[in-house]
Amino acid sequence: MQDVLIDISGRPITVAEALLAAAAIAMLLLLMILILVWRGHARRVAADAELHMQGAEFQHRVAELVRVQFEMTGRMQTMAEVFGSRQSELVRGLSERLDGLGHRIGQSMNETTRNTHEGLSRLHERLAVIDSAQKNITELSSQVVGLQQILANKQTRGAFGQARMEAIVQDGLPAGGYAFQATLSNGNRPDCVIAFPNGAPGLVVDAKFPLEAWNAIRAAEGPEMTRAAEAQFRRDITKHLKDIAERYLIPGETQDTAFMFVPSESIFAEIHERFEDIVQGSHRLRIVIVSPSLLMLSVQVLQSVLRDVRMREQAHVIQGEVLKLMEDVARVTERVLKLQTHFGQASKDIDDILISTRKLKNRGARIEQLEFGEEGTPVLDRQGDLLASE
The missing domain is CATH 1.20.5 (Single alpha-helices involved in coiled-coils or other helix-helix interfaces)
Known part of the structure; x- marks a missing residue:
């Protein structure tokens, strides 16, 4: 047993020592195994205890869940009842609102329908008015076209101006206060001669206004054409003014001033606005350019003068x-x-009669108040007068 079994780092190890070491190791291993087994059992016990505790807690939680479920069920029933009542109230409110809304919509639709019918009737009336206006515009357009045709022709244009001038003169003056196309001593025939009172010379009115150059101004395109048309208009109207002065201004027979009638207010205004030199030249020639309104005013003034003259003649x-x-x-x-x-x-006679009637009335009153004695003797009144018997 004392035999050396192994030498470790210079130290010999015997068999007994080796056996003791082996036994110690075995014991140590057994102890470790026992410790491990005890630990496993303790772990199982702890696990069982923990599992038991978890089961109890689980049961407690299940019971709590059941209780909460019962409470939730009760609350759900309560909420269902509340929701049912609220739903019925909501349905009733919605029904009432829908009925009111339907009633209002019906009224609104009826009112809208009535307004629509009224609007359509007014629209038909306005369309009828528009149709009438359209017809008037169509007729006016045809008349304007005819007027353009009249103004395009020199002879018809002169007849148009003559007709307007004659209408104004005839409306403002008596029959003997004017003469159309009268022949003067020099053989010329002005469009109109307005007679003055007391044998005074007459006033000449010319209605032949040159419109060709004016229409050329209107139709001109560009500054060059406009200037050329304006120059031609100046020449034409200056020549016409000179012709009026030479033909119709006769001393002792006509007035020393004549009228040149322009049958358009717009042309008259543009002449005074754009052609001041023509207006000044007409004044130097003793010719007055008149529009329809100015001619009407002049005729009215002459009518007043003639009325005053007639009144003085009949004074x-x-x-x-x-x-x-x-x-x-x-x-x-x-x-x-x-x-x-x-x-x-x-x-006076009536007063005398009233006095007599008053006396008669007084006497009748006194007779009515007579008093007689026993033998019929009349009684004197307080003044000693004898009251006559009946």
């Missing part, structure tokens, strides 16, 4: 009539005075 007749009227007034005054005298006399 002696008026004076004679006034004298006769004064004589009639004097006679009426005299007769009124006589009637007043008769009324005064009649009034």
Whole structure:
């Protein structure tokens, strides 16, 4: 047993030592195994205890869950009842609102339908008015086209201006106060001669206005063409003004001023605005450019003058009539005075009659109050007067 079994780092190890070491190791291993087994059992016990505790906790939690479930069920039933009542109220409210909305929509639709019908009726009326206006515009367009055709022709244009001038003169003056196309001493025939009172020379009115150059101004395109048309218009109207002055201004037979009639207010305005030199030249030639409104005003002034002249001519007749009227007034005054005298006399007679009737009334009253004695003797009144018997 003392035999060396192995030498480790110079130290010999015997068999006994080796066996002791092996036994120690075995014991150590057994101890470790026992420790491991005990630890496993302890772990199982702890696991069982923990599992038991978890089972109890689980049961507790299950019970709690059951309780919560019961509470949730009750709450759900309560909520279901509340929701049911709320739902019924909501349905009732929605029904009422839908009924009210349907009623309002029906009223609105009825009102909208009525307004639509009224609007359509008004629209039909306006369409009828528009159709009438369209017809008037169509007729006016045809008339404008005819007017353009008239103004395009020189002879018809002169007839148009002559017609407007004649209408104005005829409306403003009496029949004997004018003459159309009268022949002057030099053989010329102006469009109109307006007669003045007391044998004064007449006033010449010319209605032949040159429109060709003016229409050329309107139709001009560009500055060059416009200037050329304006120059041609100046030449034409200057020549026409000179012709009027040479043909119609006759001393002692016509007035020293003549009218040149322009049948358009717009042309008249543009001439005074754009062609001041033409206006000044007409004044130097003693010719007045007149529009329809100015000619009408001049005719009205002449009418007033003629009326004043006629009144002065009839002044002696008026004076004679006034004298006769004064004589009639004097006679009426005299007769009124006589009637007043008769009324005064009649009034005096009436007063006398009233006095007599008042006396008769008093006497009748006294007779009514008479008193008689026993033998029929009349009794005196307080004043001592004898009262007559019946």
